[in-house]
Amino acid sequence: MRSLAVASPVPPAAAHRRRLRPSASGREVVSQCLKCEINQDRPMGALRIGHSQGNLPRHGSKNLLTPAAAISVEQVEVSTYLPKGDMWSVHKFGGTCMGTPQRIQNVADVVLGDSSERKLIIVSAMSKVTDMMYSLVHKAQSRDDSYTEELDKVFEKHMAAAKDLLDGENLARFLSQLHSDISNLRAMLRAIYIAGHATESFSEFVVGHGELWSSQMLSYAVQKSGASCSWMDTREVLVVKPSGPDMVDPDYEESEKRLEKWFSRQPAEIIVATGFIASTAENIPTTLKRDGSDFSAAIIGSLVRARQVTIWTDVDGVFSADPRKVSEAVILSTLSYQEAWEMSYFGANVLHPRTIIPVMKDNIPIVIRNMFNLSAPGTVICKQPANEDADLDACVKSFATIDKLALVNVEGTGMAGVPGTSSAIFSAVKEVGANVIMISQASSEHSICFAVPEKEVAAVSAALHVRFREALAAGRLSKVEVIHDCSILAAVGLRMASTPGVSAILFDALAKANINVRAIAQGCSEYNITVVLKQEDCVRALRAAHSRFFLSKTTLAIGVIGPGLIGATLLNQLRDQVAVLKENMNIDVRVIGITGASTMLLSDTGVDLTRWKEEMQKEAKPADLANFVRHLSEDHVFPNKVLVDCTADTNVASHYYDWLKKGIHVITPNKKANSGPLDRYLKLRTLQRASYTHYFYEATVGAGLPIISTLRGLLETGDKILRIEGIFSGTLSYIFNNFEGTRSFSDVVAEAKEAGYTEPDPRDDLSGTDVARKVIILARESGLRLELSDIPVESLVPEALKSCSSPNEFMQKLPSFDQDWARQRHEAEAAGEVLRYVGVVDVLNGKGRVELQRYKRDHPFAQLSGSDNIIAFTTSRYKEQPLIVRGPGAGAEVTAGGVFCDILRLASYLGAPS
Ligand SMILES: NC(=O)C1=CN([C@@H]2O[C@H](COP(=O)(O)OP(=O)(O)OC[C@H]3O[C@@H](n4cnc5c(N)ncnc54)[C@H](O)[C@@H]3O)[C@@H](O)[C@H]2O)C=CC1
Numbered sequence: 001m002r003s004l005a006v007a008s009p010v011p012p013a014a015a016h017r018r019r020l021r022p023s024a025s026g027r028e029v030v031s032q033c034l035k036c037e038i039n040q041d042r043p044m045g046a047l048r049i050g051h052s053q054g055n056l057p058r059h060g061s062k063n064l065l066t067p068a069a070a071i072s073v074e075q076v077e078v079s080t081y082l083p084k085g086d087m088w089s090v091h092k093f094g095g096t097c098m099g100t101p102q103r104i105q106n107v108a109d110v111v112l113g114d115s116s117e118r119k120l121i122i123v124s125a126m127s128k129v130t131d132m133m134y135s136l137v138h139k140a141q142s143r144d145d146s147y148t149e150e151l152d153k154v155f156e157k158h159m160a161a162a163k164d165l166l167d168g169e170n171l172a173r174f175l176s177q178l179h180s181d182i183s184n185l186r187a188m189l190r191a192i193y194i195a196g197h198a199t200e201s202f203s204e205f206v207v208g209h210g211e212l213w214s215s216q217m218l219s220y221a222v223q224k225s226g227a228s229c230s231w232m233d234t235r236e237v238l239v240v241k242p243s244g245p246d247m248v249d250p251d252y253e254e255s256e257k258r259l260e261k262w263f264s265r266q267p268a269e270i271i272v273a274t275g276f277i278a279s280t281a282e283n284i285p286t287t288l289k290r291d292g293s294d295f296s297a298a299i300i301g302s303l304v305r306a307r308q309v310t311i312w313t314d315v316d317g318v319f320s321a322d323p324r325k326v327s328e329a330v331i332l333s334t335l336s337y338q339e340a341w342e343m344s345y346f347g348a349n350v351l352h353p354r355t356i357i358p359v360m361k362d363n364i365p366i367v368i369r370n371m372f373n374l375s376a377p378g379t380v381i382c383k384q385p386a387n388e389d390a391d392l393d394a395c396v397k398s399f400a401t402i403d404k405l406a407l408v409n410v411e412g413t414g415m416a417g418v419p420g421t422s423s424a425i426f427s428a429v430k431e432v433g434a435n436v437i438m439i440s441q442a443s444s445e446h447s448i449c450f451a452v453p454e455k456e457v458a459a460v461s462a463a464l465h466v467r468f469r470e471a472l473a474a475g476r477l478s479k480v481e482v483i484h485d486c487s488i489l490a491a492v493g494l495r496m497a498s499t500p501g502v503s504a505i506l507f508d509a510l511a512k513a514n515i516n517v518r519a520i521a522q523g524c525s526e527y528n529i530t531v532v533l534k535q536e537d538c539v540r541a542l543r544a545a546h547s548r549f550f551l552s553k554t555t556l557a558i559g560v561i562g563p564g565l566i567g568a569t570l571l572n573q574l575r576d577q578v579a580v581l582k583e584n585m586n587i588d589v590r591v592i593g594i595t596g597a598s599t600m601l602l603s604d605t606g607v608d609l610t611r612w613k614e615e616m617q618k619e620a621k622p623a624d625l626a627n628f629v630r631h632l633s634e635d636h637v638f639p640n641k642v643l644v645d646c647t648a649d650t651n652v653a654s655h656y657y658d659w660l661k662k663g664i665h666v667i668t669p670n671k672k673a674n675s676g677p678l679d680r681y682l683k684l685r686t687l688q689r690a691s692y693t694h695y696f697y698e699a700t701v702g703a704g705l706p707i708i709s710t711l712r713g714l715l716e717t718g719d720k721i722l723r724i725e726g727i728f729s730g731t732l733s734y735i736f737n738n739f740e741g742t743r744s745f746s747d748v749v750a751e752a753k754e755a756g757y758t759e760p761d762p763r764d765d766l767s768g769t770d771v772a773r774k775v776i777i778l779a780r781e782s783g784l785r786l787e788l789s790d791i792p793v794e795s796l797v798p799e800a801l802k803s804c805s806s807p808n809e810f811m812q813k814l815p816s817f818d819q820d821w822a823r824q825r826h827e828a829e830a831a832g833e834v835l836r837y838v839g840v841v842d843v844l845n846g847k848g849r850v851e852l853q854r855y856k857r858d859h860p861f862a863q864l865s866g867s868d869n870i871i872a873f874t875t876s877r878y879k880e881q882p883l884i885v886r887g888p889g890a891g892a893e894v895t896a897g898g899v900f901c902d903i904l905r906l907a908s909y910l911g912a913p914s
């Protein structure tokens with residue numbers, strides 16, 4: 001064993017003298033360095049009695065004063081005793097962080113960027129080196145000659161890294177050490193080769209070299225900046241004793257003594273130390289085994305009572321679930337020690353539980369951070385923060401799963417009240433060496449069930465059949481049953497213990513995802529609720545449970561049907577607004593499907609709205625509405641599902657009832673459902689009223705204008721609607737506002753179509769059908785039970801064009817009727833009037849009508865422009881002067897905006913903040 005004392009600028013001893021004086025409270029001694037003026041307050045009892053024994057605290061390098069003088073004079077030279085406490089921060093950098101010279105330099109920069117007074121840096125070997133070292137030992141003892149080439153590779157890797165990273169004297173020192181180590185290793189491996197066997201201590205000695213080299217390189221890299229830095233071979237300091245196969249226990253007392261001794265020789269502000277390696281009490285090199293460098297950092301952190309131990313790795317922190325299985329998994333900002341402990345049991349990539357033990361006793365936080373994303377704050381593992389949100393949803397910190405399990409169920413009436421049954425069961429299990437992962441027994445005591453790894457269950461079952469042969473034959477036990485292919489899903493969280501309702505939420509999420517729970521276990525510590533389910537359901541269960549606790553309550557999974565003018569505009573509006581909604585209102589909108597008439601695009605997590613058109617072309621499948629809806633309804637990640645129908649299709653509208661029944665909310669600008677057959681409409685509305693699934697259709701009348709909501713507001717507050725009258729067609733409004741003698745009628749119709757005001761088939765507008773549908777929608781909303789056929793409609797489609805087979809043919813033939821229209825306009829103009837196409841809901845008389853009318857130029861209906869709608873509500877409260885809503889009533893942006901408003905209305909019904 002050797003110690004490489006990296007030259008560190010040790011401060012001149014005489015310059016660092018300390019004044020010891022009692023603190024104001026008298027309970028502590030304040031030791032103030034006269035040069036740096038740094039106070040180090042230590043409890044009175046902690047002041048070394050050693051002063052009088054010649055063991056003066058030193059801050060410089062030498063003890064200049066006699067013990068007697070130390071007590072009697074005010075000004076003393078201070079020893080290099082090991083300061084402890086908040087001034088220390090401990091960092092551990094894993095193999096990937098040390099993977100290349102550039103990365104080692106980055107690590108040095110991070111170390112130098114930490115403003116803590118003292119820093120202790122623990123490093124792993126460069127990535128893959130420990131595996132190479134194990135392979136060397138394995139090859140040598142298997143008498144495989146290629147170990148020599150492999151050793152050369154190890155040498156070359158470190159030489160190349162050092163040449164890249166270091167220069168001058170430091171490089172020369174490192175290379176000379178590397179040469180000497182490699183030649184020692186060569187001799188040692190040769191001995192192993194000859195013996196055909198490596199003792200554990202030989203092998204531990206060899207594999208620990210990766211840490212020796214990586215830490216030396218880092219300490220030289222830190223020194224390049226001129227910082228005070230020493231290198232520590234932790235085999236001189238960390239003392240451990242074996243405590244089981246592949247396990248060691250630290251000897252804190254001995255390690256602390258050795259650390260103090262080490263520090264008295266090399267008191268630097270930054271200490272770069274080897275991870276993973278340690279010694280036995282007899283000074284035999286050994287290692288801390290699996291994840292040993294994390295353990296080194298935790299032990300050292302505890303020895304110096306560090307402020308914090310930071311474990312640097314290549315992930316942003318600890319996830320709420322395995323991100324490969326749950327794409328919605330989030331990085332947790334804090335975890336309690338116990339939670340981290342529970343999670344690591346479940347294989348979550350957190351910390352080995354033993355890493356937590358050393359720091360837990362002193363409440364030293366461990367922070368997991370990403371070396372490759374310094375802006376990520378990481379996860380802090382600490383004592384449960386007292387002020388942590390006690391919200392029900394915040395109780396569960398994470399979900400984990402274990403696959404490849406089998407459940408064993410031992411059942412029988414002869415078990416109840418018979419002491420020793422469980423002992424007999426589990427001693428049989430122990431005999432076959434199986435690991436019991438979870439146990440559950442109902443209080444009726446008629447059955448005990450437990451989970452074991454699938455590969456161990458055959459032996460367990462056989463042992464139980466042997467052990468209980470007589471009881472089974474006598475019928476005292478009815479069965480020893482094995483349920484294969486199971487998984488465990490565990491919810492972990494400290495606050496589950498004190499919060500009612502957590503398990504209800506978990507089981508509700510599983511039930512809604514149609515997942516059958518086979519067994520349940522919850523210890524009374526309640527850090528963990530474990531459920532056993534079929535392995536094939538496990539990922540679905542994980543996603544369902546995770547989304548219930550981690551996604552915003554107002555996460556909406558949306559399927560858009562009909563990405564035409566309105567649908568496409570809506571998708572683009574969503575694209576521009578989703579981030580704002582998430583940030584400001586916690587509304588998380590995910591479009592998980594888009595279907596047109598011929599193709600559809602499906603996504604599990606949400607279509608990228610910046611490129612939905614390209615994706616639609618590249619990834620789309622043939623459209624199939626049933627599959628599209630299944631994709632949405634069978635998703636178990638998102639709590640709320642919405643179908644937005646942006647077609648004008650009657651068939652699509654005929655499915656609303658079924659969708660609402662499935663719990664899918666429906667939002668639409670399509671008028672077909674509400675203006676279709678009355679019985680269907682009434683059935684739909686009755687279902688809507690009876691369920692908590694929502695159906696919104698504001699854009700069916702007046703596009704984005706608040707027509708339906710105004711009418712609802714009047715009705716729900718007890719007002720009585722007498723009459724609703726107005727211009728309901730954006731297309732016809734535009735046509736008559738612009739048909740003023742300068743352009744032909746057919747040109748103005750073409751302009752309206754071009755502007756996106758018309759229905760997919762403009763004859764629906766000109767025939768008055770579209771207005772009639774709006775009249776019917778408002779009439780039914782006001783309580784009238786009318787069919788579309790009850791509304792007399794004055795059609796503007798010339799008789800001869802009614803039989804046109806397509807909208808195009810209609811548009812082509814329309815100019816032949818321009819003369820007729822010019823004449824009508826002239827007649828009206830001559831009388832000082834204008835033509836306007838109006839709809840009327842005569843609520844008092846239970847009637848409606850749609851007609852072309854002439855109005856005086858000063859009438860409000862004559863004052864419109866563009867695609868303006870104007871709707872006048874005459875009610876008991878608004879009798880003398882009607883309540884008027886006016887504004888553009890057609891067009892892509894305003895209509896899509898109206899649909900978007902309904903989506904947000906839904907989110908607010910579901911609990912979004914207002
Ligand atoms: N344009 C406007 O100003 C307003 C339109 N609306 C309504 O908005 C709806 C959409 O209108 P636009 O976007 O202008 O029409 P559009 O014709 O541009 O878009 C409709 C889209 O639906 C698709 N489609 C048709 N049948 C389908 C089916 N079975 N499955 C999937 N996709 C299907 C079509 O291929 C087309 O892409 C209509 O119901 C219309 O009445 C409501 C208020 C105003």
Ligand SMILES: N[C@@H](CC=O)C(=O)O
Nearest residue numbers: 729730731757758759
């Ligand atoms: N085509 C309709 C669109 C709105 O419903 C209109 O012109 O008003």
Ligand code: NA
Nearest residue numbers: 698701703705
């Ligand atoms: Na509207």
